[in-house]
Each structure stands twice: as C-alpha cells, then as structure tokens.
Amino acid sequence: MRGFLLFLSFAACSGATVEAPRSPAVVAPEPIVATAPDSEPGSALAQHAQALRDRVAGKGFHVVVEEPFVVAGDGGEAAVERCATRTVRWAVRMLRQDFFAVSPDRVLEIWLFRDAASYRKNLRELFDDTPISPFGYYSPRHGALFMNIATGTGTLVHEIVHPFIAADFPGCPDWMNEGLASLFEQCGEADGHIFGHTNWRLDGLQEAIRDGSTPRLSQLVATTNAEFYGDRSRLHYAMARYLLYWLQQEGRLRAFYRAFRDGRAEDPTGARSLGAALGTARLDDFQPGWEKWVATLRRD
Ligand SMILES: [Zn+2]
Numbered sequence: 001m002r003g004f005l006l007f008l009s010f011a012a013c014s015g016a017t018v019e020a021p022r023s024p025a026v027v028a029p030e031p032i033v034a035t036a037p038d039s040e041p042g043s044a045l046a047q048h049a050q051a052l053r054d055r056v057a058g059k060g061f062h063v064v065v066e067e068p069f070v071v072a073g074d075g076g077e078a079a080v081e082r083c084a085t086r087t088v089r090w091a092v093r094m095l096r097q098d099f100f101a102v103s104p105d106r107v108l109e110i111w112l113f114r115d116a117a118s119y120r121k122n123l124r125e126l127f128d129d130t131p132i133s134p135f136g137y138y139s140p141r142h143g144a145l146f147m148n149i150a151t152g153t154g155t156l157v158h159e160i161v162h163p164f165i166a167a168d169f170p171g172c173p174d175w176m177n178e179g180l181a182s183l184f185e186q187c188g189e190a191d192g193h194i195f196g197h198t199n200w201r202l203d204g205l206q207e208a209i210r211d212g213s214t215p216r217l218s219q220l221v222a223t224t225n226a227e228f229y230g231d232r233s234r235l236h237y238a239m240a241r242y243l244l245y246w247l248q249q250e251g252r253l254r255a256f257y258r259a260f261r262d263g264r265a266e267d268p269t270g271a272r273s274l275g276a277a278l279g280t281a282r283l284d285d286f287q288p289g290w291e292k293w294v295a296t297l298r299r300d
Contacts, residue, residue, distance in 0.1 A: 045070060048107040056126070066110075068092070068103050073112030074122070075149060083112055087153045091160050091184070094194035098254050099180070100168040108163055109144040110156070119148035138162045154199075158185035169261045173269055174228040175221055176260065179240030183248065186300070196245055197300040205238035209291045214239060217283040217290075221269045242294050243274075252277050 040046060045065045052072055053063045062077040063070065066084040069092075073080035088110060096103070113119035116134065123129045127142055135155040136147035145159045161181035165172050183196035208214045215232065220239050228236050247253040256277035260270045267273055271283060280286040 045107055048109075052109065059122075066092075069108050069110045069145075071110045071112065073114065073149065074118055075112060075114035079114075079149075080112060083149065083153065083156070084110075087156055088160065090189075091157045091194070094189065095161065095164055095184075098193055099257050100164045102168040104163045104167045106143060109142075110160075111144060111146045112149040112156075113147065115150045116148055119146070140166070154185040154187075157187060158182060169264070171264060171268065172261070173221065173223075174225055175223060175236065175240040176257075176270055178228070178237050179244045180257070182237050182241040183244050196241075196248060198245070198297050199299060201234075201238040201241050202294075202297055202299055204234055205242055206295055206297075208235055208238075209295055214287075214291065217243070217274075217287050218271065221271050221274060221283065242297075243290070246290060246293065247277055 043065075045067060049063050049065045049070045052070055053061075056063070056072065060074045061072045062074075062080040063072045064081060064084050065071075066088045069088060071080060071084040071088060073083065111122070113122055119131060119136075123131055123146060127139075127144075127146075129139070129142070129146075131137070131146070131148075133155075134148060135151045136145065136149075136159060138145045138159045140163075145156070145163075147156050147159070149156070158181045161184060162177065165177050165180065169176075182201060184194060186197045186199035187194055188197060189195065205214075214235065217239070220236060220243075223236065244253055247256050256273060259277070260267070260273040263273055264270075275281055275283055275286075278286045
C-alpha cells in the first residue's frame with residue numbers, strides 16, 4: 001500500500017509519497033500538560049513503550065507514550081517530549097474534536113529521527129526499510145510513522161491524519177484522504193480549532209490554472225488509486241487541498257467531512273456530498289469560480 005506524506009515541525013515529521021518540500025510545522029500555542037490515562041503502567045501503550053525502550057536500548061532514543069501513539073526519537077529527551085506534547089497531542093486533540101470519532105485500533109509508533117543520516121540508517125537497521133520520502137511517511141505495514149524531523153513538523157501532522165482516516169472513514173477515497181492530510185501539513189489554531197494555511201502546494205496549482213491544464217473536479221473525485229498517485233499526483237494533491245481549503249474558509253469543512261463519511265455507502269466518491277457542500281449540482285460548474293478564487297490566494 002502506498003505511504004502517505006505529511007508535514008509539521010519540531011523540527012518536522014512526514015508520510016509516504018515523495019513530494020513535499022520542507023514545511024514549517026505548527027505547534028500548539030501553549031504547552032498542554034496532562035498525563036494521559038493510557039500512559040499508566042500496565043496499559044497496552046505503556047507495555048508497547050517499554051518493549052520499544054528495550055529494543056533500542058543503548059541507541060540514544062527517548063520513548064514516550066502520547067496516546068494513541070508511542071513516540072520514539074533520537075534528538076534528545078527535551079526535543080522528543082516537546083514534539084510529543086506540542087505537536088502530536090495538540091494535533092490529535094484538534095482532529096478528534098472536529099473530525100474523527102474513531103481512533104486507530106492498534107498502538108502506532110511515531111519515530112522522530114534527528115536528521116537525514118539517522119533517518120536512513122535507523123530505517124535500514126531497525127526496520128530493513130528504505131525511505132520513500134525524504135521527509136517522512138506512514139507505513140501501515142510497520143504500524144509506524146517515520147519522520148526525518150529535521151525537515152519540520154508539518155509532515156508529522158499530515159501523516160497523523162492518515163491512520164485516523166483509516167479508522168474513522170473506511171474506504172475514504174484518496175482525494176479526500178490526501179486533501180485533508182495536506183490541508184493540515186501547514187496549520188495552526190484559530191478559535192480553538194485546527195486551521196490549514198496556504199502553503200507551497202499553491203504554486204503548482206496556480207500555474208496549472210494559468211495554463212488551463214487542471215483536470216475537471218468531477219474527474220479528480222473519481223480518480224482511482226493509480227490515477228491519483230500517478231503522473232499528475234502533485235496537482236491532484238494540490239487541487240484536493242485547495243478544494244478543502246475553500247470549504248474551510250467558508251466554514252463548511254467539518255460538516256462536509258461528516259456528511260461524506262456517514263453517506264459513503266451511497267456516495268463513495270463524495271461527488272454528491274461535495275456538490276451539496278459547494279452549493280452546486282454539478283462540480284464542474286463550480287470549477288471556474290473556484291479557480292479564479294485560487295488564483296487570488298497568496299502563500300501565508
Ligand atoms: Zn498523505
């Protein structure tokens with residue numbers, strides 16, 4: 001299965017596709033300090049964390065429980081704790097509040113490798129794996145998110161979205177999965193909610209709009225897995241991201257996600273739910289106005 005990409009910053013963390021330049025991460029505006037009950041000795045998370053500590057003993061890793069994850073990093077105790085608390089805990093709390101009613105049903109690991117050398121070396125030595133992205137990726141096979149955290153935490157938030165979507169929205173099409181993950185790869189908090197900002201993906205989208213080379217929205221939502229991640233993958237990510245960004249700016253994103261998820265049996269591509277959220281019976285009728293609006297956006 002394809003990996004997923006995401007972008008945040010302690011520096012940073014990421015998923016499985018190779019395409020994002022480093023992005024600044026977003027951290028909670030203030031430290032959130034609380035001990036999760038799942039970190040109590042004897043819990044599945046605590047046991048998993050202890051097994052991880054035993055496994056990497058002497059290799060310089062610090063391991064902490066940050067429900068529903070176990071976080072391990074070799075950038076020093078303070079940096080690992082900071083990323084766990086200010087990025088992982090914050091993002092999980094925000095995403096659950098606004099989007100996800102169901103959490104991953106197994107313990108997942110987040111590995112924060114301090115630089116590119118550690119990322120490559122430890123993936124090889126600990127997992128016999130080769131990075132599919134310079135930033136990071138989610139590996140369902142390993143039950144782990146692997147991050148080169150030196151590139152920022154944006155990718156980390158992106159990748160955190162994927163296992164939650166897998167649990168909360170089975171069968172979620174790639175455009176929605178990557179659109180939502182990408183939206184939050186550069187994010188912050190506004191009025192107590194997670195909020196995606198414009199980012200580097202805007203440039204390629206605006207260029208395609210100028211060239212008149214964007215695929216129809218009706219085609220985007222109907223892409224197969226091979227098509228979405230194919231030759232025009234970069235553009236597909238950007239279109240999905242800025243479609244959801246439009247909904248966010250209009251205050252319609254949360255309701256749309258829930259309507260799409262809950263109505264997926266009758267509307268698997270989301271075309272109908274999306275049309276209702278956008279206020280159009282035909283997605284392609286909405287596209288010209290949306291493209292004009294995207295052309296006016298500027299990177300935050
Ligand atoms: Zn992704």
